Amino acid sequence: MGGKTQNALVTISVFGLLIMLMVSAAAITLKLVWIDGALTNAGTELVFTEVVVQSGDTLWAIATNQMPDEDPRDAVARIRELNQLQSAEIFPGQVLTLEVKRPVQAGQLASRP
Numbered sequence: 001m002g003g004k005t006q007n008a009l010v011t012i013s014v015f016g017l018l019i020m021l022m023v024s025a026a027a028i029t030l031k032l033v034w035i036d037g038a039l040t041n042a043g044t045e046l047v048f049t050e051v052v053v054q055s056g057d058t059l060w061a062i063a064t065n066q067m068p069d070e071d072p073r074d075a076v077a078r079i080r081e082l083n084q085l086q087s088a089e090i091f092p093g094q095v096l097t098l099e100v101k102r103p104v105q106a107g108q109l110a111s112r113p
Helices: 003-041 059-066 072-082 106-111
Strands: 044-052 095-103
Touching: 044 059, 059 072, 059 095, 072 095
Parallel strands: none
Antiparallel strands: 044 095
């Protein structure tokens, strides 16, 4: 084999290995992100709960109080969606349904499928 052909094959091989390395690194990163998300939610479950609006309450205050791990903007949007609210206006005595994360009891973790 001539020198140029051999150099071209080595260059292609190195290039191929670099591509495989980058793809592998990306796959590992995605898997770690997925595992981190799964571990973050381990031991919690989403449950529906009801909150009675008190005088002076706002959706923002309810969202930050009841859903502290979520972005308040997303939590307010979810509350509005669940309760079919056309605006952010709420009234004392109004009952709102919320979907919140709650810790799973030890017995429940053992019996989960």
